[in-house]
Each structure stands twice: as structure tokens, then as C-alpha cells.
Amino acid sequence: MPKEYSIKFKTEVIKRYQSGEPILSLSRELHIAQSTIYHWRKEYCSIKTANRTYTPKEFDALSRRLEKLEHEMEIIKRSGYIADVPLQKKLSVLESIYRQPANTYSIHELCEALDVARGTFYNYIFRCADHSKREEAQIELMRLVQQVFDDSSQRFGAEKIRVTLAENGIRVGTKRIAAIMQELGLQSIRSDAKKQYKKQQQYKKQNLLERQFTADQPNQIWVSDITYFKVNNYWVYLCIILDLFSRKIVGYRVSRNASTNLVTSTFRTAFQDRGNPSGLTFHSDRGKQYTSAAFTALLQKYEVKQSFSATARPHDNAVAETFFASFKKEEAYRREYTSEQSYRKSVEQYIRFYNELRPHRTLKYRTPQAFEEAYQERL
Numbered sequence: 001m002p003k004e005y006s007i008k009f010k011t012e013v014i015k016r017y018q019s020g021e022p023i024l025s026l027s028r029e030l031h032i033a034q035s036t037i038y039h040w041r042k043e044y045c046s047i048k049t050a051n052r053t054y055t056p057k058e059f060d061a062l063s064r065r066l067e068k069l070e071h072e073m074e075i076i077k078r079s080g081y082i083a084d085v086p087l088q089k090k091l092s093v094l095e096s097i098y099r100q101p102a103n104t105y106s107i108h109e110l111c112e113a114l115d116v117a118r119g120t121f122y123n124y125i126f127r128c129a130d131h132s133k134r135e136e137a138q139i140e141l142m143r144l145v146q147q148v149f150d151d152s153s154q155r156f157g158a159e160k161i162r163v164t165l166a167e168n169g170i171r172v173g174t175k176r177i178a179a180i181m182q183e184l185g186l187q188s189i190r191s192d193a194k195k196q197y198k199k200q201q202q203y204k205k206q207n208l209l210e211r212q213f214t215a216d217q218p219n220q221i222w223v224s225d226i227t228y229f230k231v232n233n234y235w236v237y238l239c240i241i242l243d244l245f246s247r248k249i250v251g252y253r254v255s256r257n258a259s260t261n262l263v264t265s266t267f268r269t270a271f272q273d274r275g276n277p278s279g280l281t282f283h284s285d286r287g288k289q290y291t292s293a294a295f296t297a298l299l300q301k302y303e304v305k306q307s308f309s310a311t312a313r314p315h316d317n318a319v320a321e322t323f324f325a326s327f328k329k330e331e332a333y334r335r336e337y338t339s340e341q342s343y344r345k346s347v348e349q350y351i352r353f354y355n356e357l358r359p360h361r362t363l364k365y366r367t368p369q370a371f372e373e374a375y376q377e378r379l
Contacts, residue, residue, distance in 0.1 A: 013037060014044045090114045091124045096338050098125070135256075141172065142257075145180045149188075157181075157188040185260025185292035205291070208307035209283050213319050215245040218372055219277035222250065222270070224284045225320035226258055229328075231337045238347060239266045242320055246375075247360050248368035249323070249351045250274055254344050263289040264298055271302060283307040285317050326354070 013026060017037070027034045094110050097103055111118045148161045156164065158178040165172060181187070215221045221244040228235045237258040241251035251270025255262045271277070282304050284290040290308070299306050309316030331350040337343045359365040366374070 010040045011044055014040055017041060085114075087116070087120075090116050091121060092339060094121055095125055141170075141176075142180050142184060144170065145177055146184060146186070149181070149186050154186070155188060160188075182294075183257065183259045183261050185289060185294050187293045205286065205306075205308040207283075207310055207316060208281055208305060209316070211316060211318070213244055215243070218243055218245045218375065219274050219280055220245060221281045221283065223317060223320045224263070224266070224282065224290070225317055225324065226262070226287065226289065227324045227328075228258070229332055229337075229343065231340055231343050236340055236343050237262060238324075239263055240320065240323060240351075241266060241270045242323060243368075244319060246368040246371045247319070247323075247363060248355050248372060252347065252351055254340070254347055256340065258289065260289045260292040260294050263292075264295055267295070267298065276302070278303070281305045281307055283309070283317065284320075285309045285314070286311055323354075 013030065013032075016026060017023060023034055023037050023041075026032070026037055094114060094116060097105065098107065098110060107118055107121060110116075111121050144165060145161055148164045149156055152160070152164075158174045158181055161177050161181075162172065162174045165177075209221070213223075222241050223244060224239065224241045226237055226239045228237050230236075234256065237255050239253050239255075239262050240249055242248065243250050250273065251266050253262060253266040253269070267282070280302075282299055284307075286308050289295060290306075296306065314321055327347075327350055331346055332343075335342075335346055337346065354368070356367055356369045359367055360371075363371045
């Protein structure tokens with residue numbers, strides 16, 4: 001029966017071997033076959049690398065795994081899969097990994113993995129950084145314009161705001177301030193203030209629906225609202241317009257700014273897409289975008305009646321609120337958005353699903369698209 005040796009004894013023998021004693025000498029002295037000592041060397045002789053020390057057994061397993069991964073990478077490269085991925089997509093993925101706090105890969109490793117030139121990637125992240133700085137500067141300028149406008153009790157126009165900012169060391173052109181004011185829906189008091197005052201007094205913020213969320217035909221009543229969702233480290237805003245007759249989303253837009261322009265552009269597109277309907281009622285909450293002079297004037301131009309929810313009464317706009325709840329539960333909360341573009345694509349896909357594939361209980365479990373088509377067939 002072969003003699004059994006303890007692990008301690010085996011490791012002592014290997015230590016003597018590592019200190020320089022020949023295996024033949026150890027074999028004769030200890031009366032152990034050379035093949036046995038060679039076997040112990042394979043099992044207990046450690047292999048040091050820059051990061052850690054391995055036993056031969058561990059090192060062999062690591063070598064086999066590395067060989068397997070190399071074969072897999074070779075298969076992927078030969079398949080042409082990486083080559084078919086658009087460069088912008090590769091750069092976006094690389095940036096996402098590179099900026100992760102737990103990232104341990106060098107730029108060289110990342111670029112080599114996706115077959116992207118390092119110079120191309122460096123240019124991409126530098127451009128993104130410059131773009132981010134410009135955005136931050138624009139947001140700060142918008143905040144300052146809003147602040148000066150509010151401090152003047154909405155009396156200052158673009159030129160007076162420019163002068164006020166210049167006095168505080170901030171030099172910017174009047175045209176740029178005017179563009180910002182238009183985007184924010186800011187309108188200073190004008191020479192016809194008395195006329196505008198009387199006009200506004202006549203135009204009361206009435207709730208024309210009174211929670212009666214039904215319509216007899218398409219394009220009779222539209223409801224609208226804005227929601228927001230955080231993508232990476234910034235907020236993205238979604239404005240939708242929904243037709244109460246079919247519950248169809250007839251217009252939507254995504255933006256980083258919850259400005260009046262977000263609402264006006266969404267309405268203009270929907271109004272044109274639906275053939276400039278007449279006799280339309282538009283219902284929303286009392287957000288500043290919907291009560292702004294610019295949006296009110298737009299609806300008056302197209303002879304659209306405007307209806308408002310009561311203050312702090314979200315149930316007055318329940319249908320729009322319900323859509324946002326469905327979108328977030330069925331889509332947004334299930335995704336991991338890496339960019340504004342990925343969020344936009346998600347919104348687009350969900351609205352298509354909502355309009356064309358998702359049945360609604362209020363429509364007797366038909367889709368909005370099918371409900372409208374059935375109405376058109378009856379005409």
C-alpha cells in the first residue's frame with residue numbers, strides 16, 4: 001500500500017526544491033520516487049503574477065478559461081457582428097462603460113474589444129464634454145434670464161434684461177436673450193397692456209369637461225399633460241395629447257426643457273397631422289406652459305376652446321394621468337436608459353403599441369386605432 005504523506009510534509013519538500021535542492025537529491029535523501037516529487041511540484045509549487053499567486057492547478061484552469069475566451073472572441077470577430085454595429089453605437093457603449101465608477105478597463109482595452117480607434121474615442125468623449133459644458137452654460141443663462149424677468153415683475157424685455165446682466169458682468173446678445181425668452185414663454189408688458197388685460201379678463205380659466213371624459217367623435221376633445229423621467233443625471237420631459245373619443249395619442253414630444261415651446265410644438269404637429277380640425281376643445285392642467293400667453297394665443301388663432309383642471313385637482317385630467325401611469329409601469333420602469341435617445345425610442349415604441357396593439361376597457365377592449373377605423377367605416 002503506498003505511503004501517505006501530510007500536506008505539511010509535501011509543502012516542506014517543495015520549499016526545499018524551490019530553495020535550490022535538486023529533485024534527485026531530495027528523492028535519495030527522503031526515499032521518495034522522483035515522479036512523486038514532480039507530482040507534488042505540479043500541485044503545490046506556486047506561480048506568481050503581478051496581481052496574485054496561483055497554484056499550478058489554478059493556473060492551468062485559468063489558462064484553459066483564457067483559451068476558451070480567446071476562441072469565443074475569434075468567433076465573434078469572424079462572424080462580422082462587431083463590424084456591423086454602427087460606430088456611434090459603439091462609441092456610446094464604450095463611453096457608458098468608461099464612465100462607470102466601478103470600471104477597471106483602460107481605454108486601450110475598451111477600444112480593442114469593440115475594434116474602435118483610440119483617437120476616435122478620445123475625440124468623441126472630448127466633444128461630449130464640450131457639449132455638456134455648453135448645455136450647462138445655456139441652462140444657467142436661462143435661469144438668470146428667468147430670474148431678472150421675475151425680479152422686474154415681468155416688465156423687462158430682452159434689451160433691459162441684457163443691460164441688467166451686463167451690469168453684473170454677464171455679456172450676451174439681445175437676440176440670444178429674446179430666443180431664450182421665447183423658449184421659456186416669457187413675454188414682457190407691452191404698450192397694449194390695457195387691451196391685453198381686458199382680453200385676458202374675458203378669457204376665464206373654466207373647466208369645460210367637469211370630469212366627463214367622453215366624446216362623440218374624433219377631434220372633439222383633446223387632453224394634454226407633461227410628465228418627467230430621469231435619464232442618467234438629468235430630467236427629460238414628455239408632453240402628450242390624447243383624443244378622448246378613441247383614447248389615441250395624437251401627438252407627443254420629448255425635450256430636456258419643460259418650456260412653452262414643448263407644448264406649442266406638440267400641439268402644432270398634432271393639429272396638422274389630424275387635418276386642422278374645427279370645433280376642438282383642448283383640456284389641460286394649469287401649468288405655466290398651458291396658461292402662457294404664447295400658447296393661449298395659438299389656440300385662439302385656431303379657434304380652439306381651452307379648458308382647465310381646477311387647481312391641485314389631478315383627477316380633473318385623469319385620462320392623461322392614467323396614460324402616464326401605464327407608460328411608466330409597462331415601459332419606463334422596466335428599462336435602463338443610457339441616453340436621451342434611448343428614452344425617445346422607448347416612448348415612440350410604447351405609443352405605437354398603445355395606439356395599435358393595446359386594448360382598452362373603455363373601448364370594449366378594442367385598440368384606439370381599431371376604434372377610430374370602425375367609426376370611419378360607419379360614416
